[in-house]
Amino acid sequence: MKTETHTRIVDIIRKKNGSRPIELIKELGLSPQAIHRHLKSLVASGLIESRGRGPLTRYFIAGKPQLDRARRWQNSAAEPAENPEEFLCRTRDAFTARLPRLASFAEAGLKRDDVPLVVSAAGEVGNNCFDHNLGAWRDVPGCWFEAQATGGRLWICIADRGQGVLRTLARADPALADEQAALTAAFERIISGRAPENRGNGLKFVRSVVGAGENRGLACRSGAGVVDYGRLGPECRAELAGFSEKSEGTITLILWSFA
Template identity: 45%
Template sequence: MNKDIEKQAREFFAAENFDKNSEYYCKTRDIFQARLDKMIIYLLKEQLKEEDAYILSAIAGEIGNNSFDHNLGSWVGEIGIFFAYGKVNNVLTIVLADAGQGVYKTLKKVKPELKNDIEALRTAFNEKISGRAPESRGNGLKFVKANIKDRGMHLDFYSGSAKAELNYAEKIEAVNGSYQGCLAIISLKKI
């Protein structure tokens, strides 16, 4: 995988770059599911331990499906997600991105006191809350956080002008520039 994959993901949904025929574009959940199945085969071929491969797939599945769950009928840009995986400098890397509403806008509907993207990310990774209330949801990103930590993985999750960096610890901070929807970069050095 190209080392500029993060840049490619970040710019993928810009009108001048959008390529509906890209191998990384999953317009629908079904396409994402099929490519997730294929990723598991790839991870096992790359000698990743089965237990890590399955957890990693569950994490990617949660993040990718979140994009579809929370943006159905409300996509800001193109429908669907960007989903790429492979090795970058021998580090296994999975990148997911969408041009959706982002975490702040989604959660503010159910937690109006949220003030900014940082508070929204802190809430998303730590509180049982879902933008789709009254449906009882909101466990996906807590699962992601716990298993990134337990398995020695690394996650950079961007939404709006904030970034959550998760590994053995959690750091949520403002970043320069902003990303419209959500951009997640998962990495694992064990491969």
């Protein structure tokens, strides 16, 4: 009985991408005391996590990122109505100033020796947004930069509403057939949309870093193109499924397990 109720609670939380206790009470027809007992047990087992306080408390599947706001921002065809300053870095300086926050995840369990790699990988991805879209943003300038620790893992989401990888790299290699080819080239070849400047090693570095350990992965979408690298790359790719392939900018997810 207990296992069955646990399974139903986890299913609801997963389907709704987060749930409040009151919703579970209504849906399962159990008493508040019983629901809170089950939730407490599920939190203790590490399957779910609570966020928020008091009546605003919501429960989420542990280890999964909450990307609703980033998804809405990135998927919006017109200029997004919501541009939260806590996530949006309108300038490179703003992005650089927020990078040190990643070091604070060492207190949540990120290995200290991994901190430089996490920061530099995120730095290269974010800087890439500015390198290739400066003066050519579709509407909102800058990049979305969000990091979440959940279930012993760090998720980093970096997105932009720029030109996308194909338009950027087609200047350097007009033979690139489509977005998939352009994205693969961006991560695997020394090529830069700012040729003849000497650039183009940043994303190769990021790919190398996430491929150098079992506890890492990344996925990147640009239009209809998607790539993933590292052992945890497929998990990142699955999370990108909710981001529209009609969106013209780029979105990168980096996943770093604390284990």
